[in-house]
Amino acid sequence: MKKFFEDIKKDMKFKSAGPGKKLTEESSSRPEASQAAHSKGASRKAPTKGAQMAGAAALARIEQQPRPKVQTSQDAIRNQVKRELEAEAAAVAASQKNTDIEGSGVPQKDPSCFSVAGVFFICPLTGKTLTKTEREMHIKEAILMRFSEDVMEASVMMIHTFNKDKEKVKAAIDIISKYIENICKNPTEEKYRKIKLSNKVFQEKVSVIEGSREYLQALGFESTALPVDGEDRTEEYLVLPPQEPDALEQIKVDLELLQKGEPIRAKLDRQPQVFRPSQNATNFELPPDFYNLTAEELKKEMQLKNEIVERNAMLRTKAMREKDEQRERRKHNYALLRVRLPDGNILQGTFLAWEKVTALYQFVRDSLENGWQPFELVVPGGQKLKDDEEFALNECNLAPAALLIFSWDAAVLSDIAAAGGKTDVLLKAALLENIKSMS
Template sequence: MKKFFDEIKKDIKFKSAGPGKKLADDGSSKPQTVQSSGHAKPRHVTPTEGAQMAGAAALARIEGQSRPWVQSSQDTIRLQVKRELEAEASALEITGKERKATIEGSYVKDPAFLSVKGVYFTCPLTGATLTKGEREVHIKEAILMRFEEDAVEASVMMIHTFNKDREKVKAAVDIISKYIENICKNPTEEKYRKIKLSNKVFQEKVKTVEGSREFLEAVGFQSIMLDVDGQEETEEFLVLMEHEPEALELMKERRGRLQRGEPVRAQLDRQPQAFRPSPNAMRFELPPEFYNLTADELKKEQQLKTEAVDRNAMLRTKAMREREEQRERRKYNYTLLRVRLPDGNILQGTFLAWDKVSVLFEFVRQSLVDGWQPFELVAPGGHKLREDQEVALNECSLVPAVLLTFTWDAAVQADIAAAGGKGPTLLQPELLEKIQTLN
């Protein structure tokens, strides 16, 4: 069988070489036309390297298959081989043009073609723009630098930001608050002004929380080695020297700052962009940061997609459908939303998947010159969003990327027109100055 296909390959190669000529012929003379009883074939183009590789793979596969012998003409077999070659070459050419991604079964092209380059954040302390991987280190450095300006504020930030376990933070804050409360209530009692660092409660509840000692020192406690009854060696204490009544009031204020403290978090940079009218408005290419999936989960996505066909063929209860919708929503960390304006221009912004609908309205309002006027946003399918909706974007199926339609309130615009007013101005000048064309 292998020998038989070798003969076929030689025959195809020989016939595709084109008309021959005599060795004695002059190179400038015209080649003789070869007469054939069949139809004239188009001039053969030398296959590309990819097509040759695909053809070799197809022949290797055919040769490796054990098939029962079926009598057939050589022309039929040649046609079968030719179809295999063309199919493999076509598949290879498509793969070369686009790199298939495991996310959502979509095709991720060159980074230059992404709808947004990535997800970025803004540090509230420095205003720096950061990537997801940079934000934590940058914020820690910014907090530590703040000790030079306000040690109390910096230590409060440390306690609430550097420690992820909120229960431990609350326990430490409660104990430190109790230290200060006892001092303020009993300003002359020396025992309340001393904290023994080897104390079990301090060791387990306060010391383990980063920033707690820095706060105590910022409000006036000093490290002192003191004698302990029944011990030969001294021990370390944090001691607060006597203060005037005014100083005690200041301590109460600082305790309040500690209790009201919140973690310092980088804020999502919405990266507002404006685009000219484009038929590509519904085309989205998202980077991996938008998906709340691990590498292994991404690989399973394709399998789940194929299984979904079988599931959809089954009769499912409403509860089953709702559970599947909830799992689908949780797959996304962020969403890229576009709003098509009445003049055709497109406004784009990045949002957290759990941002409320009101956050989207506020973003659009701030991007417009006449944002004070009432307007509507219409989701795909004709569903109108309401600005007062306290519903997350993912709960409205506005993930991971959606094109919305913007319309002014018709009644308000009619009143403005009747009064002789002009139509509203749309995008802010700073957005129009940087308007781009969608790829």
């Protein structure tokens, strides 16, 4: 359009210049020709005001049109990744109905195809094997049942286990400790043996902690209504009767029990399993329990991939890279680890993703017939893990699953061979009794 209007302008200028002439013609004819041309041009109508405005608007629109952007190879890559992510997001949305979202977003599969049945825990109070969803309620019930056997021990367990906020628990214990210390220092002072339940500090710091009332009652405090001075009413107190010296010493012991108490937590069941030699040792099918992704986090995975594309296009500091690695590690709660032994058999166990490497070594050592004999574990890639390694399993890229290679310490093995010893049997008989073939 712009060229079109420019051509019109040139044409008008050309015509207004008059007819052409030869270079040999006299200059006297120039005014006449010019006058004739001018008279012809006068007969042409000038554009109307509306036409001029329309033309000006058209030129303005042309000037404002953006020039086409030349697409770089990086732009092409980003567009391709974007299309793939959109397609993947659509696929996830379409399969959402067939997805088992127990905090993972892993599609439902036949349980028999999994490398392990799931993640299980053992209650330290009852010894019962529990699933992830059963453990908390079962432990609470076990602690409450404990009151029929030992009220003091059960109340301490209750305080440390039922309350999740450690800072609030510590604050309550500090106040209770102050109560007891004042009583022990001033055993004959009645005021130190009384706790007003309406007291602001007690209400905000102590009574809000589950198990605190039970603990004080286990110490010997009794609920008592005492008259209010100058008023015709009573207030509820917890009152500790006068104590003999021996009883005061026992109270000190019970206070120490509270101060050193720890939450009762279900212990992860390693589920040790031995498999016969197999080429499928590196094939893992993990159940949903192994993943730490909620349904909402699963949706955000697509957004994170977009961010990766952007991050790869810019320089990042070491701190930024470490933060990304930590976020990646947090996706997995557990690690299923296999150790290929010299005889070809494979030892398998389940671990918390943030457990130290020493826990893996201890698991293998406890499974060996000769646990005293030094050995080494080699991770994929050929790097040796040290027995005293302070790194977590997920920091060593062993989560959510990995196959490691076992080897005896060469120097010790040669000494045993020189002495005529043998290490034919590697694992304990109890493990070999349940050996399976890997599917």
